[in-house]
Amino acid sequence: MSTSPSQRMKIGDFLLRRLEEAGVRHLFGVPGDFNLELLQQLDDAGRLRWVGTCSELNASYAADGYARLNGLGAVTVTNAVGALSAINGIAGSYAEHVPVILIAGSIPLRSVERGLGMHHTTADGTWDRFLGAFAHVTAAQARLTPHNALTEIDRLILTAWREKLPVYMELPSDIAYLDIEVPAAPLMLEEPPSDPERLQSCAAAIAGHLSDARSPAILVDEDVDRYGAAAEVMQLAGKMQLPVAVTGPAKAVIDETFPQYAGIYNGKASEPRTREAIEESDCLLSLGYRPIDGTSGDFTASLPADTIRARGHSVDIGEDNYQAVTLKQVLRSVIDAVPQVTNRPTRQAAAAPAGTHADGSAKLTQAAYWEAVQGYLRPGDVLLTDNGTSYAIFGFRLPPNCTVVASVIWGSIGYSVGALLGTLTAAPDRRHLLFIGDGSFQETAQELSTMLRNDCKPVIFLINNGGYTIERGYMGKTAHYNDIATWAYADLPKVFRPDTTARSFVVKTVADLHSALSAPNDTLVFVESVMDPFDAPAAVIHSSNNGAELDYGPRGPQHRENMQLQPAT
Numbered sequence: 001m002s003t004s005p006s007q008r009m010k011i012g013d014f015l016l017r018r019l020e021e022a023g024v025r026h027l028f029g030v031p032g033d034f035n036l037e038l039l040q041q042l043d044d045a046g047r048l049r050w051v052g053t054c055s056e057l058n059a060s061y062a063a064d065g066y067a068r069l070n071g072l073g074a075v076t077v078t079n080a081v082g083a084l085s086a087i088n089g090i091a092g093s094y095a096e097h098v099p100v101i102l103i104a105g106s107i108p109l110r111s112v113e114r115g116l117g118m119h120h121t122t123a124d125g126t127w128d129r130f131l132g133a134f135a136h137v138t139a140a141q142a143r144l145t146p147h148n149a150l151t152e153i154d155r156l157i158l159t160a161w162r163e164k165l166p167v168y169m170e171l172p173s174d175i176a177y178l179d180i181e182v183p184a185a186p187l188m189l190e191e192p193p194s195d196p197e198r199l200q201s202c203a204a205a206i207a208g209h210l211s212d213a214r215s216p217a218i219l220v221d222e223d224v225d226r227y228g229a230a231a232e233v234m235q236l237a238g239k240m241q242l243p244v245a246v247t248g249p250a251k252a253v254i255d256e257t258f259p260q261y262a263g264i265y266n267g268k269a270s271e272p273r274t275r276e277a278i279e280e281s282d283c284l285l286s287l288g289y290r291p292i293d294g295t296s297g298d299f300t301a302s303l304p305a306d307t308i309r310a311r312g313h314s315v316d317i318g319e320d321n322y323q324a325v326t327l328k329q330v331l332r333s334v335i336d337a338v339p340q341v342t343n344r345p346t347r348q349a350a351a352a353p354a355g356t357h358a359d360g361s362a363k364l365t366q367a368a369y370w371e372a373v374q375g376y377l378r379p380g381d382v383l384l385t386d387n388g389t390s391y392a393i394f395g396f397r398l399p400p401n402c403t404v405v406a407s408v409i410w411g412s413i414g415y416s417v418g419a420l421l422g423t424l425t426a427a428p429d430r431r432h433l434l435f436i437g438d439g440s441f442q443e444t445a446q447e448l449s450t451m452l453r454n455d456c457k458p459v460i461f462l463i464n465n466g467g468y469t470i471e472r473g474y475m476g477k478t479a480h481y482n483d484i485a486t487w488a489y490a491d492l493p494k495v496f497r498p499d500t501t502a503r504s505f506v507v508k509t510v511a512d513l514h515s516a517l518s519a520p521n522d523t524l525v526f527v528e529s530v531m532d533p534f535d536a537p538a539a540v541i542h543s544s545n546n547g548a549e550l551d552y553g554p555r556g557p558q559h560r561e562n563m564q565l566q567p568a569t
């Protein structure tokens with residue numbers, strides 16, 4: 001019989017305790033009658049800090065941004081109306097491999113068992129619709145009962161952390177205050193150890209392939225960040241002098257000042273030296289690579305025949321599939337097994353483009369804007385970007401220790417505003433820069449108020465170009481459906497917090513931009529830059545034009561006269 005010490009605890013208190021033990025220090029969300037009891041427990045115990053948001057969608061984005069820096073995030077909402085508002089963000093976490101725990105305060109078990117119709121339901125005697133909805137976009141789901149709470153709480157938290165995916169937990173409102181018997185020992189977040197034989201054979205096979213190759217290389221996708229394996233990748237690349245390219249979603253996962261860093265791989269849209277390093281390699285170690293349009297140069301990617309595919313928990317090498325191995329352990333074992341290489345010729349990075357030295361009084365262009373902002377970056381910055389011309393940040397050469405947070409695969413516009421609240425909460429001592437367009441900002445703008453309320457000090461770079469410029473590159477260059485309402489963006493800090501100390505700038509010229517960039521970071525800085533709707537970075541226009549071909553096909557209307565924003569000739 002087990003003699004491990006146990007104690008009595010209320011289910012809600014135990015849940016909060018487990019979250020805290022798993023490293024979650026903040027809970028995002030919106031209250032409702034079905035989760036107020038948990039919020040009261042949070043308040044009484046003082047375990048986690050509550051970060052109330054304006055909307056559940058933004059709370060889900062915030063938990064995602066928080067989890068990317070913290071390793072795990074959590075959000076609580078009320079039954080159905082709150083949960084379904086958050087489902088877009090949770091599905092995004094699923095797509096982007098981010099571990100978020102969604103706690104839906106749900107209708108009392110009493111109502112379920114007795115068939116009592118309740119508000120926030122479809123009033124048709126069903127109780128499982130929302131559990132069912134979340135089953136499609138989470139790695140695990142459970143409705144807690146006093147009987148299963150102990151095992152389900154641990155299962156869901158551990159699944160989120162181990163799989164790097166979101167989970168959905170329903171906490172019926174009438175059980176949070178019931179006592180259960182729980183272990184006194186803390187929850188340990190540990191990966192199950194690899195099978196020793198599989199690990200050894202897998203590492204030996206990888207080491208053999210890499211050592212025998214003339215021009216081996218490594219391709220890094222975002223799972224390398226999620227599984228915390230970037231240091232191992234750099235150590236291996238350093239020891240064998242291998243070029244390391246990343247996908248867009250993995251930008252900055254490998255320090256861009258690392259000598260072996262070879263740029264962003266995206267099929268034919270890559271820089272030539274990056275494409276060469278990957279496609280002309282005779283053995284590629286691919287780490288979590290997920291080809292989609294945006295990571296494969298619209299399906300022009302062509303990986304070498306000898307591509308080793310390693311993922312979080314398994315590896316494919318030729319015909320062999322290795323299970324029961326973890327990415328970090330595999331990499332560590334490969335590092336031990338490979339020889340030190342000192343004489344591999346390296347490809348030179350392209351020289352930085354020469355500055356355009358724009359005339360200070362000239363109207364601000366995208367080219368001058370991105371050049372000036374590049375000079376503003378500091379080591380350690382957290383950069384967030386949304387969809388749109390702000391994708392230009394993928395062309396930045398980043399100083400050391402920067403982090404990029406973006407939803408490149410899921411691509412839900414407005415994500416970055418909620419995510420910014422999350423990253424600010426997770427890492428308050430770093431500088432956080434948000435790059436966003438007016439259209440994306442209008443989706444989730446109200447969460448700026450939460451940042452002001454919590455005295456956060458990000459720098460927000462908003463491009464006011466009258467609408468959806470990136471979409472104009474797909475279709476509807478001058479169409480009204482790509483126009484949006486004109487807001488006084490720079491006035492919003494004052495609207496959202498009348499006593500704000502935020503510094504706001506409306507930038508129309510290069511000189512205006514330079515004065516905004518010289519503002520100190522002791523408070524929130526809001527830089528609204530007014531630019532032409534038809535001005536966009538060439539890379540963004542090319543990718544939109546290509547996207548239209550894929551999306552609408554040869555019979556689509558994108559080829560009509562003046563239908564698409566196109567690169568300047």
Ligand SMILES: Cc1ncc(C[n+]2csc(CCOP(=O)(O)OP(=O)(O)O)c2C)c(N)n1
Pocket residue numbers: 386387388389390411412413436437438439440441463465467468469470471
């Ligand atoms: C939730 C959601 N709705 C719609 C879209 C389609 N969409 C992608 S980018 C974009 C326009 C972004 O415009 P803006 O933020 O102003 O950027 P700009 O290109 O003008 O700099 C839209 C509507 C999306 N990705 N996500």
Ligand SMILES: [Mg+2]
Pocket residue numbers: 388437438439463464465466467468469
């Ligand atoms: Mg815009």
